[in-house]
Each structure stands twice: as C-alpha cells, then as structure tokens.
Amino acid sequence: xxxxxxxxxxxxxxxxxxxxxxxxxxxxxxxxxxxxxxxxxxxxxxxxxxxxxxxxxxxxxxxxxxxxxxxxxxxxxxxxxxxxxxxxxxxxxxxxxxxxxxxxxxxxxxxxxxxxxxxxxxxxxxxxxxxxxxxxxxxxxxxxxxxxxxxxxxxxxxxxxxxxxxxxxxxxxxxxxxxxxxxxxxxxxxxxxxxxxxxxxxxxxxxxxxxxxxxxxxxxxxxxxxxxxxxxxxxxxxxxxxxxxxxxxxxxxxxxxxxxxxxxxxxxxxxxxxxxxxxxxxxxxxxxxxxxxxxxxxxxxxxxxxxxxxxxxxxxxxxxxxxxxxxxxxxxxxxxxxxxxxxxxxxxxxxxxxxxxxxxxxxxxxxxxxxxxxxxxxxxxxxxxxxxxxxxxxxxxxxxxxxxxxxxxxxxxxxxxxxxxxxxxxxxxxxxxxxxxxxxxxxxxxxxxx
Amino acid sequence: xxxxxxxxxxxxxxxxxxxxxxxxxxxxxxxxxxxxxxxxxxxxxxxxxxxxxxxxxxxxxxxxxxxxxxxxxxxxxxxxxxxxxxxxxxxxxxxxxxxxxxxxxxxxxxxxxxxxxxxxxxxxxxxxxxxxxxxxxxxxxxxxxxxxxxxxxxxxxxxxxxxxxxxxxxxxxxxxxxxxxxxxxxxxxxxxxxxxxxxxxxxxxxxxxxxxxxxxxxxxxxxxxxxxxxxxxxxxxxxxxxxxxxxxxxxxxxxxxxxxxxxxxxxxxxxxxxxxxxxxxxxxxxxxxxxxxxxxxxxxxxxxxxxxxxxxxxxxxxxxxxxxxxxxxxxxxxxxxxxxxxxxxxxxxxxxxxxxxxxxxxxxxxxxxxxxxxxxxxxxxxxxxxxxxxxxxxxxxxxxxxxxxxxxxxxxxxxxxxxxxxxxxxxxxxxxxxxxxxxxxxxxxxxxxxxxxxxxxxxxxxxxxxxxxxxxxxxxxxxxxxxxxxxxxxxxxxxxxxxxxxxxxx
Numbered sequence: 001x002x003x004x005x006x007x008x009x010x011x012x013x014x015x016x017x018x019x020x021x022x023x024x025x026x027x028x029x030x031x032x033x034x035x036x037x038x039x040x041x042x043x044x045x046x047x048x049x050x051x052x053x054x055x056x057x058x059x060x061x062x063x064x065x066x067x068x069x070x071x072x073x074x075x076x077x078x079x080x081x082x083x084x085x086x087x088x089x090x091x092x093x094x095x096x097x098x099x100x101x102x103x104x105x106x107x108x109x110x111x112x113x114x115x116x117x118x119x120x121x122x123x124x125x126x127x128x129x130x131x132x133x134x135x136x137x138x139x140x141x142x143x144x145x146x147x148x149x150x151x152x153x154x155x156x157x158x159x160x161x162x163x164x165x166x167x168x169x170x171x172x173x174x175x176x177x178x179x180x181x182x183x184x185x186x187x188x189x190x191x192x193x194x195x196x197x198x199x200x201x202x203x204x205x206x207x208x209x210x211x212x213x214x215x216x217x218x219x220x221x222x223x224x225x226x227x228x229x230x231x232x233x234x235x236x237x238x239x240x241x242x243x244x245x246x247x248x249x250x251x252x253x254x255x256x257x258x259x260x261x262x263x264x265x266x267x268x269x270x271x272x273x274x275x276x277x278x279x280x281x282x283x284x285x286x287x288x289x290x291x292x293x294x295x296x297x298x299x300x301x302x303x304x305x306x307x308x309x310x311x312x313x314x315x316x317x318x319x320x321x322x323x324x325x326x327x328x329x330x331x332x333x334x335x336x337x338x339x340x341x342x343x344x345x346x347x348x349x350x351x352x353x354x355x356x357x358x359x360x361x362x363x364x365x366x367x368x369x370x371x372x373x374x375x376x377x378x379x380x381x382x383x384x385x386x387x388x389x390x391x392x393x394x395x396x397x398x399x400x401x402x403x404x405x406x407x408x409x410x411x412x413x414x415x416x417x418x419x420x421x422x423x424x425x426x427x428x429x430x431x432x433x434x435x436x437x438x439x440x441x442x443x444x445x446x447x448x449x450x
Numbered sequence: 451x452x453x454x455x456x457x458x459x460x461x462x463x464x465x466x467x468x469x470x471x472x473x474x475x476x477x478x479x480x481x482x483x484x485x486x487x488x489x490x491x492x493x494x495x496x497x498x499x500x501x502x503x504x505x506x507x508x509x510x511x512x513x514x515x516x517x518x519x520x521x522x523x524x525x526x527x528x529x530x531x532x533x534x535x536x537x538x539x540x541x542x543x544x545x546x547x548x549x550x551x552x553x554x555x556x557x558x559x560x561x562x563x564x565x566x567x568x569x570x571x572x573x574x575x576x577x578x579x580x581x582x583x584x585x586x587x588x589x590x591x592x593x594x595x596x597x598x599x600x601x602x603x604x605x606x607x608x609x610x611x612x613x614x615x616x617x618x619x620x621x622x623x624x625x626x627x628x629x630x631x632x633x634x635x636x637x638x639x640x641x642x643x644x645x646x647x648x649x650x651x652x653x654x655x656x657x658x659x660x661x662x663x664x665x666x667x668x669x670x671x672x673x674x675x676x677x678x679x680x681x682x683x684x685x686x687x688x689x690x691x692x693x694x695x696x697x698x699x700x701x702x703x704x705x706x707x708x709x710x711x712x713x714x715x716x717x718x719x720x721x722x723x724x725x726x727x728x729x730x731x732x733x734x735x736x737x738x739x740x741x742x743x744x745x746x747x748x749x750x751x752x753x754x755x756x757x758x759x760x761x762x763x764x765x766x767x768x769x770x771x772x773x774x775x776x777x778x779x780x781x782x783x784x785x786x787x788x789x790x791x792x793x794x795x796x797x798x799x800x801x802x803x804x805x806x807x808x809x810x811x812x813x814x815x816x817x818x819x820x821x822x823x824x825x826x827x828x829x830x831x832x833x834x835x836x837x838x839x840x841x842x843x844x845x846x847x848x849x850x851x852x853x854x855x856x857x858x859x860x861x862x863x864x865x866x867x868x869x870x871x872x873x874x875x876x877x878x879x880x881x882x883x884x885x886x887x888x889x890x891x892x893x894x895x896x897x898x899x900x901x902x903x904x905x906x907x908x909x910x911x912x913x914x915x916x917x918x919x920x921x922x923x924x925x926x927x928x929x930x931x932x933x934x935x936x937x938x939x940x941x942x943x944x945x946x947x948x949x950x951x952x953x954x955x956x
Contacts (some may be wrong), residue, residue, distance in 0.1 A: 072513035125554035445872035
C-alpha cells in the first residue's frame with residue numbers, strides 16, 4: 001500500500017470504460033480519483049499519530065434529457081459499480097429539469113502537466129521520521145537561548161491520479177504529488193511561539209532543517225511580547241501571511257456573483273467591474289496550471305481544459321471566473337469554477353522579505369494568520385488573528401515582539417494600500433506569493449494568545 | 451438522558467460476518483508482528499446531498515465509502531494504515547504497513563502510549579429514528595426544499611434563495627485485540643436555508659439556524675420549512691432597512707441559536723486535553739486552560755450558576771454514541787462545575803495525564819475518527835450549558851435589560867489559537883431599550899476575551915428555554931478531520947461587551 005498503488009493512465013481508462021459501458025443514459029461522465037496519503041504528526045518530541053491511506057473513488061454523473069445527478073462509490077466490483085450507475089440514473093430521473101444544464105464535453109485537447117515527483121511518492125515512514133528528527137534537533141539547537149523548546153508539527157506526502165471520461169469520448173488524466181511540512185516551536189516560559197512551513201510538488205524542495213530552525217528562532221524572538229494599542233499600522237506580511245489573505249479573493253472572482261450584484265466585483269447599477277482598476281498597479285494575479293512552478297491540474301471536473309487566466313493585470317480587473325453555463329450566457333470563454341482554476345500566483349518584485357522590512361520606518365511584521373472568517377462579501381472583508389510571531393519594526397529593524405492582534409481587513413482594499421512587494425515564492429503546492437508592505441492595516445483588538 | 455430507547459422504528463443492524471472475519475485477519479496479523487494492542491474499524495458511509503437555488507435543483511449527489519482502518523501499538527508507538535480494498539490479502543498488507551509505522555515511530559519518542567483500561571464489550575446500537583432519511587424518496591425531499599424556496603420568493607425584494615439537505619448513514623464495526631466487538635449505525639440530518647435580498651446597490655442575507663441533529667427524517671419534517679420560509683426570507687429584506695449599529699459597550703442577550711457556537715469555540719475547544727498538552731499546537735492551537743495542574747479545581751470560568759456538561763448520551767445530539775472509537779461506553783460528565791473548571795475531554799491514552807488531579811480513572815470516551823480512512827484521536831463530545839434554576843425565558847431577560855443588543859443565529863465566527871480573543875456575528879440583531887425590543891440592527895459583531903466574557907454572564911434561562919444547536923464541521927487534527935457535535939444551551943445575558951460595526955466602511 002503506497003503511491004505505487006495509484007491507478008495508471010491505462011488502468012484509469014479501463015475503469016472508466018467499464019463504467020461507461022454500464023450506462024445507457026443520454027450522457028455519462030466518470031470522475032476517478034486514486035489517492036495515497038502518508039503522514040506523520042509529532043508533538044513534544046514524540047510521534048503522536050501517523051498514517052498511510054489508499055483509496056479510489058468513482059463518481060458517475062448521469063444525464064437524462066435535462067436532468068442530471070451523480071453518485072459516488074469506492075467499491076469497485078462490477079455489482080457495486082452497476083448499482084452506482086443505476087443509482088445516479090434513478091436520482092437523475094427524480095431530479096427536476098435543470099435549465100442551466102450544459103452538455104457533457106467531447107474530446108478536448110488538454111496540455112499535459114508533469115506534477116508527479118517520484119521522491120515525494122516514495123516518502124515512506126522511516127524517511128518521514130528521519131526528516132522530523134532532523135527538524136526537531138535543528139529547532140532544539142536554534143532555540144537553546146530560551147531553554148528546551150517545545151516542538152510540534154506535521155509532515156505529509158500525498159499522491160493522486162485523477163481522470164475524467166465522458167460518453168462523448170473525452171478522456172483526461174493527471175497525476176500529482178504534494179509534500180508539506182510545518183512546525184511550531186514554543187518556549188518553556190510560555191511567552192514565545194514560532195512557526196514555519198513549506199510545501200511543493202517535489203519533496204526535494206522542502207528543507208526540514210531550515211523549517212525547524214526558523215520556527216525556533218521565531219519562538220525565541222517572540223518571547224515577552226509587548227502591548228501596543230490596536231489601530232491602523234503599516235504592516236509587512238511575510239509570504240505565508242499573504243497566502244492566508246490573497247487567495248480569499250478567489251471567492252469574489254465568480255463572474256456570476258458579480259453579474260448578479262452580490263460581489264465586490266459587481267458594478268453599481270448592474271454588470272461587473274472588468275476593465276476597472278481594482279488594486280495598486282504593481283499587482284498582477286494569475287492562474288496557470290502549466291506554469292513550471294505552479295504545476296496544477298490542467299482540466300476541471302467536467303474535463304474542460306484550463307489554461308492561463310490573468311485575473312488582475314497591473315491593477316486592472318481583466319477576467320472573472322466563468323462556469324460553462326455562465327460563459328455561454330454572457331458570450332465569454334469559460335475558465336472553470338473559481339475554486340478550480342489551476343494554481344494562483346501574485347507576481348512580485350525582486351526584494352527579499354528582509355529588504356521589505358528594511359524599507360519600513362515603523363510598522364508591524366506578521367508571520368501568519370489564523371481563523372479567518374468572512375464579515376462582509378460586499379468588500380471581501382474578513383476577520384482573523386495573527387499568530388506565531390508578531391514584531392514591531394523600527395527604522396528598518398525588528399525592535400521587539402508584540403502581542404497578537406485581531407484584525408478586520410479586506411485583501412482587496414489592502415492591495416490598494418501597497419507600499420512595496422517582494423519576490424514571489426512558492427508557499428504551498430500550486431501557490432506563489434510575495435511578501436507585502438501595506439499601510440493602514442486594520443488591527444482591531446489585542447489578543448492574549450501566545 | 452442515558453441511552454433510553456425512545457420509540458424506535460428501525461432496529462440496529464448486527465455486524466456483517468465478512469467484516470468481522472476481515473477484522474480478525476487484521477488482528478491476527480498485528481499479533482504476529484508483536485503488537486501489544488490493535489484495533490480495527492470497518493466503516494460504511496452513505497451520504498446524500500441535495501442543494502437547491504430559487505426554483506431549481508443545484509445539485510444532487512450520493513456517495514458511498516467503504517473501507518478498513520487498522521491501528522497498531524508496538525513498544526508504545528502508534529501506527530495506522532487504511533485501505534478500500536476489502537480482501538484478506540490487502541488487509542494483511544495494510545496491517546503490516548501500520549506495524550511498520552509503529553516501529554518507525556521509535557525515531558522520535560519521548561512519551562510511550564499507555565491505555566487506560568476498558569472492559570471488553572459486544573453489542574449493537576443505532577441512532578433512534580422514526581424514518582431513515584436515505585429511504586425517503588428523492589422527489590419528496592426536493593419538493594420540500596422547492597416549496598420552501600417558493601414561499602421565500604413571495605417576499606418582495608428577495609432575489610436569491612438557497613436550501614439544502616445533508617443526510618448521512620454511517621455503519622461502523624470496531625473490533626479490538628482486547629475482545630471488544632461492537633457495530634453501530636449513526637443517522638444524521640442537516641437541513642439548510644438562506645435568503646438574499648437585493649436593495650439599492652446593497653444586499654443582505656439571512657440564514658435560518660436549522661440545527662443538524664442525530665435524528666431521522668421526522669426531524670426535517672418537524673421544522674416545517676415550507677411554512678416558515680416566508681418569514682425567514684422577510685428578515686433578509688428587513689435587514690436592508692435596519693439601522694447600522696453604533697459601536698461601543700453594550701449588554702448582550704444571546705439566544706441559544708447564537709450561544710451554542712460561542713460555547714463550542716470558547717469552552718468546547720478550550721477543554722480538549724490534547725490542546726492543553728500541546729499536541730494540537732501546530733494546527734488548531736493550544737488553550738488558555740492549561741496546564742491542567744493549574745486549572746483543575748481552581749480556574750473560575752464563570753459565575754457559580756454556570757455548569758457545563760459534556761455528554762455523549764444526549765438524545766438527538768450529533769455526538770451521541772453507545773461506545774466511542776476505542777470501545778469506551780458513552781459518558782456524561784461536568785467540565786465546569788459551579789463556575790470552576792473541573793475536568794477535560796479525554797481518550798484512553800490521556801487518562802493518566804490528569805488522573806491524579808481529577809480522580810477519574812476511566813476514559814471519557816472522546817475517541818473519534820471521521821472515517822475508516824482516518825486515525826481516531828480526541829474529539830469534542832456534545833458540550834452544553836445547563837439551564838438555570840429559575841425557569842425564565844428570553845422575554846424575561848429582555849424585560850430586565852435597560853440597554854442591550856439581542857442576537858439570533860450564528861454568523862461569522864473567529865477565535866484565536868488559545869481561545870482567548872473571539873469575534874462572533876449573528877443573523878438577526880435587535881436593539882433592546884428599557885426592557886423592550888426597539889428595532890432591528892445590522893453590521894453587528896461582538897468581540898471579547900473568553901474568561902472575561904463568561905464571568906460577565908449575569909442571567910440565564912431555565913429548562914423550558916433550552917435548545918440544541920450543532921454543526922457538522924468541527925475541524926481539528928493533521929490531516930484535518932471533521933467532527934459532528936451538538937451544543938445545548940439557554941439564552942443568557944452578558945454585561946458590557948464590545949460591539950463592533952462591520953459595515954462596509956471598514
């Protein structure tokens with residue numbers, strides 16, 4: 001049981017054909033997901049849980065006239081697959097006609113993206129635990145100044161093969177791997193906490209030793225935090241903090257919500273804001289599955305090929321996310337659903353995070369955020385908290401640790417208050433973000449949490 | 451509120467002999483490689499989701515997931531592996547993989563796992579239901595939702611309506627190397643309804659608090675969605691014209707439809723023992739209620755009339771079981787007794803960490819895995835605020851309040867990783883002046899520090915105002931797992947709470 005159990009292209013095709021042959025519906029689609037997940041979790045210098053899971057699911061979507069429904073199973077014998085096809089058909093028959101139904105797709109020309117890295121797929125428990133051991137040792141050394149630091153973290157490697165097939169001849173297949181490692185370090189006096197994280201399709205791009213060191217260094221530096229009043233502050237967001245905020249814009253990118261008057265990209269009086277300046281002109285936000293760093297799935301659940309889409313081009317809203325139905329209605333090109341657009345990148349400048357800090361006279365440095373929830377979709381306003389390392393910057397240098405804050409802020413409005421942006425870097429598989437310096441970030445209350 | 455059988459229309463199914471055979475295969479394989487303990491969970495999940503918008507069905511899906519998860523304990527280290535391939539050969543290989551993980555875990559080992567004792571048990575149990583929601587014809591479910599939408603669309607100004615049903619039937623067999631063999635069938639239903647009104651360059655939504663429950667179709671019918679939807683939708687329109695709140699300090703009256711989530715976040719999560727021990731530090735966080743030796747019997751969570759009960763036996767609740775995922779019988783215990791923190795939520799391996807402080811030698815039975823593919827760990831049971839002695843309701847609390855804000859239903863919620871600073875919204879907000887409701891407000895959120903907030907509680911409702919809320923989406927753990935949990939409570943008043951205006955000028 002490992003990544004070697006993933007369905008190959010031929011196996012996925014054979015399984016899809018088997019299922020398609022069982023259906024007599026007008027149209028049938030089969031989505032196959034074959035997964036392996038290997039993970040290890042640790043706390044207080046002990047592994048607390050670890051796991052290895054293999055699964056294969058088959059979703060059958062059946063169309064009868066304008067009625068459509070789907071059923072899913074992971075039991076792959078003929079009897080169960082037949083039952084699932086029949087269940088999808090009976091659910092479809094019972095569903096009312098869908099005026100928004102789009103026909104299933106026929107053969108498409110889909111670019112191939114190589115996102116599968118063997119050394120990620122081969123990451124077994126012994127290798128994972130050896131990496132954790134090195135990270136814990138590295139944190140222990142880096143944290144020495146504060147005494148024996150507490151560490152907790154998580155390492156996972158996963159691999160997936162995904163296929164879409166339709167009764168109209170479409171077949172698309174994609175394999176991917178992801179490795180993610182994150183670690184928290186806390187000082188024995190209970191006043192300092194630090195965190196660091198990395199993720200990539202390729203395990204070789206994740207360095208556990210430097211993550212352990214960084215988490216502990218942050219923990220040591222964040223001890224004895226001082227309190228300053230909440231308010232509007234110039235703020236440097238590290239790339240991981242930017243990754244907590246900017247992807248929230250994706251929900252607002254739905255063309256339909258904008259056209260229907262319930263999004264921040266709705267134009268007052270009707271329509272949407274495509275063509276309008278919506279952020280600072282240094283901001284370009286795009287998705288591109290074929291980008292050599294992003295390496296995302298090049299098709300959506302319906303098998304529609306996903307290409308490069310520039311959402312915001314030098315501050316101007318260029319595109320919104322169009323489903324096939326909405327694109328057809330509005331005479332636009334479909335992009336896939338907002339959640340499924342093929343990675344996300346905010347292009348940056350050339351500076352390192354240190355240089356962005358050095359350019360700040362007085363401000364707040366944020367490591368990352370936590371518990372972010374929507375407050376008002378009209379402005380993409382969210383609330384959340386800082387976590388694991390907040391610092392006061394004075395004259396371009398870190399002066400001392402600060403207590404955590406709650407904030408109420410909008411990633412969209414924030415991108416209009418840009419002072420500087422750093423080099424964009426991979427923050428998790430399929431996402432690139434730079435450090436940002438923005439003015440008047442809205443910190444609303446203080447938190448005692450460490 | 452123990453496991454009294456109510457009039458039960460559906461009998462609890464027995465274990466499938468094939469499943470028990472597979473489980474024994476795994477246990478034998480685990481013993482042969484030196485496991486001191488092993489457990490096997492075979493789960494079969496059937497989920498159905500129906501979503502509608504306005505006059506159409508937005509999606510119908512039905513999913514089945516079936517598989518086996520095997521946990522081994524070797525030299526005090528856990529290993530876990532799971533597969534959907536239910537053959538003896540695959541189960542043997544999966545068991546050996548779990549054992550390999552147990553052995554590999556020695557690389558990083560400070561604390562060896564010790565399990566508190568539990569008496570082996572054999573049995574079956576099922577959520578008491580009148581009607582299995584998965585057996586109700588789909589036409590009837592769709593018709594009910596569309597009738598609710600139609601009623602809502604009658605309201606002038608309402609443009610969008612969403613309603614839905616999430617239905618689950620889960621059968622789970624647990625077999626352990628200590629001789630436990632139990633099969634349980636759980637049924638849960640989650641109805642949803644929201645309406646959006648569009649005004650002059652503005653929009654407002656209202657979501658009704660339709661608590662998910664561990665009950666059958668009879669619960670969905672009891673909500674009378676088609677009858678009530680028109681009123682619910684009218685609140686979205688009313689919100690368009692509501693006065694934007696004046697930020698500042700206000701007395702706050704929280705209806706149970708709002709307070710349940712505040713209990714979940716600020717008490718439920720704060721009293722999880724894995725958080726107190728730092729095991730969740732890298733993800734969901736730790737807790738201010740730590741270390742246990744400085745908290746148990748000492749920490750004043752709130753006033754003397756505040757009693758918080760954890761309970762996995764409560765009728766209709768989402769976390770109700772007969773046995774947890776380690777075969778521990780369902781328990782009911784106080785987390786906060788007369789305002790003082792008394793105990794935490796535990797599983798077998800955690801008991802010894804606080805036994806000397808609590809005098810409790812059993813696990814409280816909080817082990818749960820979201821599916822056969824996931825490793826069980828400590829999850830939240832139902833955690834509830836018990837009613838006050840005086841049987842008053844929200845009307846009496848309003849009548850006793852000079853200047854305040856009353857909040858109904860859950861809205862946006864956010865709390866820090868030690869459960870101190872929280873900020874919650876709601877769906878409907880009303881100004882209270884001189885003991886009366888003085889009109890609707892909007893853009894309201896309340897923000898507070900957990901111990902300060904609970905110690906500011908000065909009035910609570912009695913037994914007849916008790917209501918059970920809950921959620922399907924309690925998240926914790928890495929990889930993240932979802933837990934379903936209920937919270938019962940009565941209306942309560944809190945003094946001098948910070949109210950924010952979250953309107954669009956922010």
